[in-house]
Amino acid sequence: MKIVDLVCSEGKTGFYFDDQKAIKMGAKHDGLFYIGEPKTEGFTAIRQAGESISVMLILEDGQVAHGDCAAVQYSGAGGRDPLFLAKDFIPVIENDIKPLLVGREIESFKSVAEEFDHLQVNGKRLHTAIRYGITQAILDAVAKTKKVTMAEVVKEEYNPEIELKRIPIFTQSGDDRYLNADKMIVKGADVLPHGLFNNVEEKLGLKGELLKEYVEWLRDRVKQYKTEEDYSPIFHIDVYGTIGEAFDNDTKAMADYLAELEEAAKPYQLRIEGPMDVGSRTAQMEAMRDLRAMLDERGINVELVADEWCNTLEDVKYFADNKAGHMIQVKTPDLGGINNTIEAILYCNEVGVGAYIGGTCNETNRSAEICCNIAIACGAKQTLAKPGMGVDEGYMIINNEMNRVIALAGRRK
Template structure:
């Protein structure tokens, strides 16, 4: 089965693009919008409607495989690729990308993905393809390989990377958006394994001394306990580097460690993960700051796990954070790694280390990209996977959970059929 045609269609994503630096520098919310001038190059306003680029691969038998090029909500921040304008990349996908893929064997996922990653920069108007383009095209290639070989995308990935897929759904991490109370209530009612994200992306939301975050975790622990003994979630809050603004370095000093002990006590008896405690000026600085804080917490016996996000974008970045022991968990932020195979490689790199892999992404993705990531999570048995797209919680939780359950059921049925055939 060959790839016969490649099409690209601009579409919409599940949320918005936000200028993170402008928000941190004081842009204020005006209803759902923000007041203020954009700071990050490429933005025309602080909040812009999200975009995606739909990629379709037509195969020899007329089957169409799809993937969606999508970029993170906070594009252009923390070392990430610039704001993604879908229409600008239609001629790239239908030009040099199509030239490289048309006529190739659709079942050869690994080889096809490598061809896209290694396209001649001179043909793509840049040093390399935008991460969003590589992300979407690789999803379509994975879909094509699965359809052409009559297997699940999970099985395609497992074969490519020599893994044994998970036989039950990977724990799903719900994200609340700014409705951090109402959506957390929903998560607790639905028994979400990891919650609530929280979107603590400003000093105002965290508190001048971090007190508002402590109060929130205390409330969250109380509500989770009220659900009953059968519910034993893990708490995960994302602070977008804001604690670095509240406290500043060095991060192993008593004031900072004591604050994390307050967070730990507020979250008790549930495990706590804090994502992106600070946002330094570059990867080396971020690794140093994260490692400093992690060592300080360990020395004081404060059991709070740190999650790397800022400056942890590429496969090389993930490897650097893991190798230096700078985090307990690394977010494998799928759109930022480019090809979806890179996400699988990043999760696998954490195997045998004391760093867990969280297969993440962004609210600003699509149903298509979220379903593809669910297969990566299953194939690599990641520690947790993000509920996406959107910020309403329910929809993303449904999309990712159902895709994993469908896949597991199909794999079990296929295995049973094979056993019957052998008998």
């Protein structure tokens, strides 16, 4: 099947771009807005509408394949590529990528995706968001050419032995961690609530007491309102390094506290994402490795999830090789081409470390659907309900896409 045209359109994402530097410097809230001047290049406000670009490939039979270029909430921070604004990057796609795709036969995904993921323009690789969206569109084009789902394309090219089946969906609450947890329980979410515990004094507690109280509340809430007797969600809470901050990154003290959380969560399984942030890639790997080893040695049944300092395919492999956590979040936009997301999950599976398709609230329905196909085809441990922070919308998008894919693939069996 030949690509006969490429068309771009500007879009909005399911959340916002936030200037992390300004926020860390103390910018205050006024409702949804932040007060003050932005500190990161490219921002015109500390919080501004998230933007995306839909890349539509017109195939010779009239079908349209498309993917969405999108970047994370904290764009331009932590070594990431700069703020992703549609007006700045549509010309790059139209001038530098379109001529390379139009007129091309598109029959397989992997080799073409790798080509565009590594493409350089004026000596530089493309923005991660562009690589993300272009490779999505290529995957969709191959699926439409073969008249199968995108999951089936990934399965055929990367993971032919996999059974396409439902995997757990992980819902995220944002700061509204009580009301949104109720939504998750009503929906019967497999994994909940994320929680956004990103401040010691206000959210975790100086001795971890506030998080412990929340875990106890969540446990009791599930027991009280679950509609199915066998409903047993996993509690997955992201603490953004605050446990390490509260306990001076002392491995034994952190393990002791996690043992308390394990008891508070029972009978539900507990996962803690980003327990510490020690400031560098190697040190973070070592801290996660050592804490996991201590938990395993002491029989503390809390799973650690790597996040901070684990942003690229190479980082994922580094953390997985060293068993720096029981699970790794694969942050899809930061990896660039979705071929890297596929490789990351399969590598973790190979070495016996869990991997989940994460990403950002600041994506689109389209990038979320395509990530869902990848998660199913690669046998990820779980997949994030995205975009947005409202629970219902992200859960609907992922749940419904998952069921559609499984139903269609099952029909062809």
